[in-house]
Amino acid sequence: MEALLDILLAGSFWAAAVRIASPLIFATMGELICERAGVLNLGIEGIMVAGAFAGWMAVYSGLGLWPGVAVALGVGMAFGLIHGVLTVPFGLSQHVVGLGVTLLATAATYYTYRLALPEVTAPPRIAPLAPLPIPILSDLPLIGPALFAQTPLTYLAFGCVLAVSLILYRTPLGLAVRAAGENPGAVEAQGLSVTAIRIGAVMAGSGLMAVGGAFLTMSAFDSFFFEMVNGRGWICIALVVFGAWKPGKALLGALLFAGFDALQIRLQQTPLGADLPYQLFLALPYVLSILALVAMSRRAQVPAALMVPFNRGER
Amino acid sequence: MAMTGPAMRLERIIAPSWSRRLGLPALALVATVAIAAWLAWLAGAAPLTVLGLIVDGAAGSKFALLETLNRATPLIFTGLAVAVAFRARLWNIGAEAQLYAGAVVTVLLGTGAIVLPAPLLLPLIVGAAMLAGAALLLGPALLKTRLGVDEVVTTLLLNFIFLLFVSYLLEGPMKDPMGMGWPKSERLVDAARLPRIAEGLRLHWGFGLALICAAIVWVIQARTTLGYEIRAVGLNARAARFAGVPVNAVILKTAFLSGGLAALAGFSEVAGLKGALTLDLSPGFGYTGIVVAMLALLHPLAVVVSAIFVAGIFVGADSMSRAADVPTYIADLLLAVALLLMVLAIKMTGFRLVRG
Numbered sequence: 201m202e203a204l205l206d207i208l209l210a211g212s213f214w215a216a217a218v219r220i221a222s223p224l225i226f227a228t229m230g231e232l233i234c235e236r237a238g239v240l241n242l243g244i245e246g247i248m249v250a251g252a253f254a255g256w257m258a259v260y261s262g263l264g265l266w267p268g269v270a271v272a273l274g275v276g277m278a279f280g281l282i283h284g285v286l287t288v289p290f291g292l293s294q295h296v297v298g299l300g301v302t303l304l305a306t307a308a309t310y311y312t313y314r315l316a317l318p319e320v321t322a323p324p325r326i327a328p329l330a331p332l333p334i335p336i337l338s339d340l341p342l343i344g345p346a347l348f349a350q351t352p353l354t355y356l357a358f359g360c361v362l363a364v365s366l367i368l369y370r371t372p373l374g375l376a377v378r379a380a381g382e383n384p385g386a387v388e389a390q391g392l393s394v395t396a397i398r399i400g401a402v403m404a405g406s407g408l409m410a411v412g413g414a415f416l417t418m419s420a421f422d423s424f425f426f427e428m429v430n431g432r433g434w435i436c437i438a439l440v441v442f443g444a445w446k447p448g449k450a451l452l453g454a455l456l457f458a459g460f461d462a463l464q465i466r467l468q469q470t471p472l473g474a475d476l477p478y479q480l481f482l483a484l485p486y487v488l489s490i491l492a493l494v495a496m497s498r499r500a501q502v503p504a505a506l507m508v509p510f511n512r513g514e515r
Numbered sequence: 516m517a518m519t520g521p522a523m524r525l526e527r528i529i530a531p532s533w534s535r536r537l538g539l540p541a542l543a544l545v546a547t548v549a550i551a552a553w554l555a556w557l558a559g560a561a562p563l564t565v566l567g568l569i570v571d572g573a574a575g576s577k578f579a580l581l582e583t584l585n586r587a588t589p590l591i592f593t594g595l596a597v598a599v600a601f602r603a604r605l606w607n608i609g610a611e612a613q614l615y616a617g618a619v620v621t622v623l624l625g626t627g628a629i630v631l632p633a634p635l636l637l638p639l640i641v642g643a644a645m646l647a648g649a650a651l652l653l654g655p656a657l658l659k660t661r662l663g664v665d666e667v668v669t670t671l672l673l674n675f676i677f678l679l680f681v682s683y684l685l686e687g688p689m690k691d692p693m694g695m696g697w698p699k700s701e702r703l704v705d706a707a708r709l710p711r712i713a714e715g716l717r718l719h720w721g722f723g724l725a726l727i728c729a730a731i732v733w734v735i736q737a738r739t740t741l742g743y744e745i746r747a748v749g750l751n752a753r754a755a756r757f758a759g760v761p762v763n764a765v766i767l768k769t770a771f772l773s774g775g776l777a778a779l780a781g782f783s784e785v786a787g788l789k790g791a792l793t794l795d796l797s798p799g800f801g802y803t804g805i806v807v808a809m810l811a812l813l814h815p816l817a818v819v820v821s822a823i824f825v826a827g828i829f830v831g832a833d834s835m836s837r838a839a840d841v842p843t844y845i846a847d848l849l850l851a852v853a854l855l856l857m858v859l860a861i862k863m864t865g866f867r868l869v870r871g
Contacts, residue, residue: 295667303802304851304852307848308848434671486672493665497664
C-alpha cells in the first residue's frame with residue numbers, strides 16, 4: 201500500500217502516464233474521425249507502424265524533426281486513401297480491407313526498412329524531440345512534470361483533441377462528417393458527396409494514426425524496432441468505444457489507460473511485483489481494454505451508419 | 516475541401532459474363548505478379564530472376580514441394596477456422612491465440628501425463644485441443660451475442676493476452692528442466708507424435724488431417740442444416756432471425772467449430788513437426804489464415820489450394836532471399852496486395868462503377 205502511494209506521489213509517474221498516452225491520443229482521435237464518418241479503420245495498427253518508421257527514417261535521412269512528422273502524416277494519409285477508396289466507393293468489407301491495409305502497411309514498412317538498412321543489426325538512433333518545459337507551470341507539483349514538461353508532440357496531441365472537438369461540433373465540415381456517419385442519405389440530399397466526405401475523413405484520421413506511430417520513434421524513443429507498436433492500434437479502437445465516440449471522453453480513456461500502464465511498469469519493481477510473473481503485468485493493459493469494452497457495451501452510442509456502405513440511389 | 520466530389524455509384528450487373536468473372540480475378544493475379552517484379556527491381560535485383568527463384572524455391576524440387584506442403588498444413592487449419600467464422604460474419608481474428616491453446620493442450624497431455632497407445636492418445640489430444648481453442652473463442656462470441664461487444668477487438672486483444680500466458684507457462688510451470696534455460700516445453704512422448712505419411716517422406720499426418728477437416732467443413736456447409744443456418748446468418752442476420760433461425764445459437768456453434776479448427780493448427784505443428792512448444796511456434800499463422808480464407812472466397816475446399824499457394828509464396832521467398840538480395844518480407848507484401856486486389860476483383864465481377 202505504501203509502495204503504491206509512493207508511486208502515485210511521484211511526478212515521474214504522472215509524466216510517464218501522459219507520455220504513454222500521447223501516441224494513443226493521436227491514433228484514437230484518428231480512428232474516431234473515421235468512425236464518426238461511418239468507416240471502421242482496422243488499418244490503424246499497420247498505419248501506426250508505417251508512421252513510426254516513416255517519421256524516423258525521414259529524420260535519419262537528414263530531414264528536420266517537424267518535416268519528419270509531416271512525412272509520417274503524409275504516409276498515413278496515403279494508406280488512408282487506399283482504405284477509403286476500397287471501402288467507400290467500392291463498398292468492400294471494412295473488416296477485410298482494414299486488416300489488409302494493416303498487413304500492407306506493416307509489410308511495406310519491414311520491406312523498406314530492410315532495403316534502406318540492409319546491414320544493421322541494431323537500428324540506428326536519431327536525436328528525438330526534446331522536452332519543452334513551460335516556464336513556471338512546469339514547476340507545479342505532479343501536474344507540472346505531467347502536463348508542462350513534455351515534448352512539443354505531446355502538447356500537439358492535446359491540441360489535436362481540442363481541434364477535433366471544435367471541428368466536429370462547431371463547423372459545417374464537422375456536421376457533414378457526423379451526418380455521413382449517422383444518416384448519409386440526408387447528406388446527399390444536401391447536395392454533398394458522402395464519398396468525398398468519408399474518404400477525406402479516413403485520410404485525415406489515418407494521418408493522425410501515423411503521427412501517433414511517429415511519436416514512438418521521435419519522442420518516446422529514438423529508434424525504430426519491429427513490433428514496437430505492439431497492439432496499440434487495437435487498443436485505440438477499444439478506446440474509441442470506451443469514449444462513446446466523443447473526443448473528450450476518448451481522451452479521458454487514453455489517459456486512464458496510460459495511467460494503468462505506467463502503474464503496472466512501476467508495480468513490477470515492487471516486492472509484490474517480484475513475486476508475480478511479469479507477464480501478468482504486461483497483459484494488464486489488454487485485459488483492461490476488454491473490460492472497458494464490456495463495461496461500455498450497454499451505453500455505447502454507435503454512429504448509426506458505421507460499417508454501412510452508402511450507395512447512391514439504393515435503399 | 517470539396518465535399519461535393521465526383522458522383523459515382525455502384526450498379527449491379529444482373530448476369531456477369533464469364534469473361535468478367537474469370538478475367539477480373541486473373542487481372543488481380545497478373546497485377547500482383549507485376550508488383551512483385553517492381554518490388555524486386557526496387558531492391559536492385561533482376562525481376563525475372565527473383566520471380567523464378569520464388570517459384571523454384573516453392574515447387575522446384577521434391578524437397579521444396581514437401582516444405583511448401585508442411586508450411587501449408589497449419590494454414591489450412593487457420594484458413595478453415597477463419598472461413599467458417601467469416602461466413603457467419605463472426606469476425607474471428609483470434610486464430611493465433613486459439614492455435615496456441617491447441618498447442619498448450621497438446622503438450623499438457625502429450626508429455627507423459629497420460630500413458631496410452633497412440634491410437635487412443637492422439638484422438639484424445641485432438642478432442643481436448645479443439646475444446647481449448649473453442650473455449651477461447653467462446654468468450655468473445657458470448658460477449659458479442661449477449662452484450663453486443665465487437666468481437667474483432669476482443670479476439671485481437673486476446674491474442675496478446677494468450678501469448679503472454681504461453682510465455683509465462685514456458686518460463687514457469689511448463690518449462691523443460693533439461694532445456695538449458697530456453698523457454699521451451701518438454702518433448703512429446705512418441706505415442707503423441709503424428710507419424711509421417713510415408714516412410715522417408717518429410718510430410719506428417721497433420722497434412723492428411725487438414726485435408727479431412729476441409730472435406731468435413733465442406734460437408735457441414737453444403738449438406739447440413741447448420742451449414743445453411745450459418746450462411747443465412749452471414750447473409751442477413753435480421754432476416755434469418757425473422758425466418759426462425761436461432762441466430763445466437765448458430766454464432767456460438769460457429770465459434771466452437773472455428774476455434775476448434777484453429778487449435779488443430781497448434782496440435783499439428785507440435786505433434787507433427789516440432790515435437791515441443793516454443794514461443795515462436797507460429798510466425799503469424801493465425802493472421803495469415805485470414806488471407807488464406809479470403810483468397811479462397813471462404814470456400815473450404817478452395818482453402819486447401821489457397822493455403823498451398825500462400826505457403827508456396829512464403830517458402831519460395833525464404834529460399835529466394837538467401838540467393839538474391841531481396842528481403843523475405845516481399846512475401847507478406849505480395850499477400851497483402853493479392854488480398855486487396857482479389858477482394859476488389861471479386862466485388863467488381865458483380866458490379867460496375869458508373870457516373871451519376
